[in-house]
Amino acid sequence: MFQTFTVTADPSHGPARLAALRVLMAEQGLDAVLVPRSDRHQGEYVAPGDERLAWLTGFTGSAGFCAVTAQEAGVFIDGRYRVQVRSQVAPDFTPVNWPETKLSDWLLERLASGHRIGFDPWLHTMDEIATLHATLEPKGLGLVPIENPIDRLWTDRPPPPAAPFTAYPENLAGETHASKRARLAAQLREAGERACVLTLPDSIAWLLNIRGADVACNPVPHAYAVLHEDGTCDLYCQPGKADAILGHLSDGVRVHPETSFVPGLDFLPSPTRLDPKSCPEAIHAFLTTRGITVARGSDPCLLPKARKTAQEIAATTEAHLRDGAAMANFLAWLDREAPTGNLTEIAVVQALEGFRRATNALRDISFDTICGAGAHGAIVHYRVTEATNAPVTLGNLLLVDSGGQYLDGTTDITRTVTVGDPPEGAAQAYTRVLQGMIAISRARFPKGVAGQHLDALARYPLWLAGQDYDHGTGHGVGVFLSVHEGPQRLSRLSDVPLEPGMILSNEPGYYREGAWGIRIENLILVEEAPPLPGGDDRAMLAFHTLTWVPLDRRLIQTDLLSRDERAWIDAYHSGVLDRIGPRVEGETLAWLQAACTPL
Structure with a gap:
């Protein structure tokens, strides 16, 4: 596993x-x-x-x-x-x-x-x-x-990771690394900058169309890079890690041992860009003491990486459908097995990974599965261990937040289900959380709107009941990259305008400490919104859903829903059945058909 x-x-x-x-x-x-x-x-x-x-x-x-x-x-x-x-x-x-x-x-x-x-x-x-x-x-x-x-x-500190780098297929990336380097170098020249130091692993992975295995669950390389105004790049990593991709990198990328990185900073031209939000102070101090002019600016990879290419969108759409079928198999199994009282949190996690592995496409999980039964569901980032492993019992909620890393996409989905009759207050809270998720899913907004402007939409139904949650509503997600990707977010703290091609999670929640937790999460894609009859001549954006997995209808209190919310749920479940139904069979298909019955 x-x-x-x-x-x-x-x-x-x-x-x-x-x-x-x-x-x-x-x-x-x-x-x-x-x-x-x-x-x-x-x-x-x-x-x-x-x-x-x-x-x-x-x-x-x-x-x-x-x-x-x-x-x-x-x-x-x-x-x-x-x-x-x-x-x-x-x-x-x-x-x-x-x-x-x-x-x-x-x-x-x-x-x-x-x-x-x-x-x-x-x-x-x-x-x-x-x-x-x-x-x-x-x-x-x-x-x-x-x-x-x-x-x-720390005398027994583990050694640095030494996994080799791999090339990422151009047909999935949608752009060669030479094209990316040239495009970003032009931006440096336009800003009057001669180089830029990159330290973020996912930025380097995206820029050079490479992947690594230096961090659990995230296929990123540990390396440093310097992008120059002429589009060439110096890559610094541990010896041997880049050997398998030298042909992929071509003449435009020079590979050096990691020990040469700091000495190499001595030869950087002025001005060199550093991102003050991600560049270590050590690099800034070194350049300053050497008299090299520092230009403060954002990592040039961040926004281009966040705006997915058409090929990346097509690839991750397929990954989400594949993952949706694995989730349907899992939830059908869970509905059969949970009422027996024989399951534990670890057994649930093992089964879910098994269904994803059965796709024969899983490269890794995208993070340790959060599987919280009862009170453990109220621990937002709970990780089950042999010491905390709890039984899945009747009359309780089970929160499962999980995802897969596939070559063509990164998934992240949360479903909260009831085992038997839900505990007191859970259905009402679940419905309010669902209303918030629907509000984000249905949102239309002008270009220039940031995550901080939309975050309240997800919280409003909870606020009306005197409730809230202490995490952001959504984070950016990569394509076979980091499951948490910036700079885009759905959060009170995010002033980054949303743009077409950005992928975000949509995951409001509610947590009753010592009792249960609720979170519902889909991934959504920012896209151009079609004009509406009678609307202004104003460019608008909307969200396109990527995640297609049934919601637990047993937890939906329909009398709290508006007509539009009921229609959205029915349309969503119809979409699940259309997309996932052909990918499953037998008991799972029968379960899926029942789970997607209109309200």
Whole structure:
């Protein structure tokens, strides 16, 4: 199996490791140290040897950081992890709600003028350090770049990943890497810039039409790259990793050992672009001390990568239909087996991966399946282990959030189902969550609208009932790339205008801690909206659904629905039957026909 169920972090180790870190701090004259989850490439997902935050604290979430002083260690987590963190860290660590509590404010309350804060400049972006400098230095607090102290203490740290890179087929990408390089180089020249440093793994993968296996569940390469104004590119990676793709890369891409990256920065021209949101502060500091002019600008790959080509859209559409059939087989099986009382969360995860593997096209799962029975469903990013494995029991909800990595696409889908009669209040909450998902699915909006303008549509039905959820409504998704892809999002924080070709998740939820959780998720594609009779002569956009899997009709309280919402559900289920029906047979087809019956 791709997924394992071993316990990957133990809170009991935290106190001794924290004490050892404080000894190092005292030796170096530091009053605080920052321990982020990020790695030197600043991608969202990290390799085992970069899980420094989990090693120190026991917290395994995909976002967060720790700030350690001589008296306190704050673990900063957002709304997705506020239940999870309490079960993963020892009492020596204090969970801190973030971003409501800013790191600078937390430090200012605990430190005094003259105190020194150590940070690894490779693990923090330019923007992060600039923000801290602006708020801390006027108060007399100094930020001190240091060698990573966790790396000194972590004696059995896993080695860096060494998987070879592979070429991504041009017929699926829709554009050669030479064309991409030339297109982006023209943008650099237009901006008066002579080069750009790239560190994000998925940007490098997209630009060069390559894939890797350096991070679990995400087919990205660990590498650095420099794109030059003439369209050539320098790729820096561990020796041997690019050997199999040298013919694919051609003369326009020069491959160097990773150890040559920092020395190579010395020869960059002025001005060189760095993205302050993703470039490590270490690179910025190096160029600045060498007198190389830094141009601050966004990673040039981000928006072109987000705007999928026609070939990528066609490919991922097929991947979603294939995955939809696997999900139908799974849900039909689950409906038969769950009422017996013989299933556990692990058994459910294993079965689902088995149905995806049966397609003979699965390359990996796109993230560890979140399978939460009952109260575990309220832990937004719950990961079942052998220690937490719970039974699937009657009278409870089961939340399953999962996805597959196929060569032609990346999927991400959540379905919440009831096992037997739903618990009190669950059907009403499920229906409100569904209403929010429908509102996003049906949305039409002018060009220039960003995710922050649409996020409230998904929450409005819950708000009317005095309810809400503490995560964004949707994230970007790649094509055989990262399941979380920027810059597009459906979130109060996202000011990036949505554009045709962007893929997003649509996943409102509601969580009752200690009882159950609900989330419903489809992937949607931004496309041009056809004009409406009587409408203005204004360019509009809309969403096209990519995910076709039945909703649990047993949890839909129809008297809460409007006529348009009922019509949308019936039309959606009709579309599921039309698209997925020909791909399944036997018991699954019979189940699908029943599940797609009109309301």
